[in-house]
Amino acid sequence: MSRLDHKVAVVTGAGRGLGRSYAIALAEAGAAVIVNDADPDVAQDTAAVIGENGHRALAVAAPVGSTETADLLVDSAVSEFGRLDIMCTNAGITRDRTLRKMTDDDFDLVIATHLRGTFTCGRAAARRFAEQGEGGRIILVGSPAGQRGSFGQTSYSAAKGGIATLAQTWAMELARANVCVNAIIPVALTRMAATIPGLGDAVAAAEAGQPVPAAMRAAGLGTADDVAGLVVFLASDEAAGVTGQCIGLGGDRLALWSHPTEVLVGLREGGWDADAIAAAWPASFGPQLQAFGSPPPVATPADPPAATPAPAAPARS
Numbered sequence: 001m002s003r004l005d006h007k008v009a010v011v012t013g014a015g016r017g018l019g020r021s022y023a024i025a026l027a028e029a030g031a032a033v034i035v036n037d038a039d040p041d042v043a044q045d046t047a048a049v050i051g052e053n054g055h056r057a058l059a060v061a062a063p064v065g066s067t068e069t070a071d072l073l074v075d076s077a078v079s080e081f082g083r084l085d086i087m088c089t090n091a092g093i094t095r096d097r098t099l100r101k102m103t104d105d106d107f108d109l110v111i112a113t114h115l116r117g118t119f120t121c122g123r124a125a126a127r128r129f130a131e132q133g134e135g136g137r138i139i140l141v142g143s144p145a146g147q148r149g150s151f152g153q154t155s156y157s158a159a160k161g162g163i164a165t166l167a168q169t170w171a172m173e174l175a176r177a178n179v180c181v182n183a184i185i186p187v188a189l190t191r192m193a194a195t196i197p198g199l200g201d202a203v204a205a206a207e208a209g210q211p212v213p214a215a216m217r218a219a220g221l222g223t224a225d226d227v228a229g230l231v232v233f234l235a236s237d238e239a240a241g242v243t244g245q246c247i248g249l250g251g252d253r254l255a256l257w258s259h260p261t262e263v264l265v266g267l268r269e270g271g272w273d274a275d276a277i278a279a280a281w282p283a284s285f286g287p288q289l290q291a292f293g294s295p296p297p298v299a300t301p302a303d304p305p306a307a308t309p310a311p312a313a314p315a316r317s
Contacts (some may be wrong), residue, residue: 002236005030008081009235010073012064012121013091014044017190018141018224022237025228026235027055032081036073036091039061056081064091065119070124083132084236087125088139089118092159094192096152109154114159118166122181127173135178137235140167141209142183142246144294147257148290151293164246168259171244180243182234185257186227187250212251222251265289 004026014023014038027033035050037043040061050057058080077084092114095106103225122138129136145153146160167183174181189199189206202221206212213220231250233239248255249304264285268276 002232002238003030004086004232004235005086007031007235008034008077008083009086010034010077010121011085011088011090012117013038014037014046015039018066018186018188019088019090019269021224021228022090022231023057024050024053026088026224027057027088028053028064029236030055031235032056033058034073034077034080036064037208038091046092050244051197062285063113064089064121065112067120067124067289070117073176074122074124076129078126078128079107081187083206083271084125084128084136084140084188085134086137088141088231088235089121089123089163090141091117092141092156092192094153094156096156097101097275098152102154104192109168110155111227113158114156115162118163122166126170126177126179129174129179130177135180137239138170138174138179138181138244139182139231139234140183141187142167144185145244145250146187148294149292153267161244167246168244175243178269180234180239180241181245182239183249185255186224186230187248188224188227189221217251218248218253220248220253220255226251238247263290277305 005203009026009031011019011023011033013019014035020036023046029090033056035043035047035052035057037046038061040059043059043061045221047057047059051147058076060073063100064070074084090303093110097103097106105145118140122140125138140163142164143156144150145157145158146162146164148230150157167181170181189203189212191207193202201219202212202216206223212280227249231249234242246257250256266284
């Protein structure tokens with residue numbers, strides 16, 4: 001079993017949705033948890049639920065993004081529970097606009113929360129892990145939008161794409177310190193997914209406690225609790241050596257995402273001018289153009305078995 005006894009975790013954005021499920025699952029696996037959220041009421045509520053179940057938690061209300069908040073979260077873990085072993089950077093918001101309608105403030109706010117918040121919290125955790133000298137886990141939270149793009153989500157897709165590459169970069173930089181860094185790609189019927197066309201009713205039903213239909217679960221859409229096991233696994237000793245990966249989970253579908261790679265390479269002595277590219281493109285490169293954007297959220301009974309590679313359904317985290 002993936003047990004986390006005597007370990008201490010920080011989960012940002014843990015007052016609602018996915019973050020709340022992560023925090024509760026980590027606590028149930030044995031970890032003490034710093035429950036962070038910008039909203040003090042929901043942070044305290046999550047911490048209270050953990051405490052009522054006989055586990056340890058401390059609510060720390062502060063918006064992520066700044067170095068001060070990141071340091072506060074790590075310092076709170078150390079002062080309250082004696083150490084830090086796991087940093088899960090879940091906090092985020094959306095300000096969905098197409099490119100021509102995106103304002104500077106909307107773009108900056110999403111980037112500051114998702115991308116800068118991931119950076120500052122990851123850096124603070126890495127410094128603490130170095131002081132302890134016992135390794136650690138950094139679990140970043142990406143999205144299908146960051147892997148494939150998402151219409152109307154300029155800032156969100158950019159932030160999530162950056163987070164995926166942070167996982168690869170930090171996995172290299174922190175390997176000698178025995179720190180594993182991975183990005184999860186969660187898909188869940190939470191309030192942040194409710195504005196996706198076709199998902200509003202499904203989110204409302206899930207929030208009302210209704211079971212998610214089997215076909216929808218097979219397509220990769222489930223509840224926030226469905227994703228929490230991946231966070232517990234990556235935080236545990238069973239995941240030692242798993243690092244630098246993007247791993248998706250939603251409903252009944254667990255997926256390992258590929259890293260960007262060259263799909264076709266052409267060599268031409270003397271190089272490539274515009275005319276040479278134009279001549280070679282139709283027959284060689286044109287047929288290899290890559291798909292982009294997430295597929296529509298449609299569940300079909302003929303989905304392939306769970307172990308078969310397939311694209312994840314779109315959602316936000």
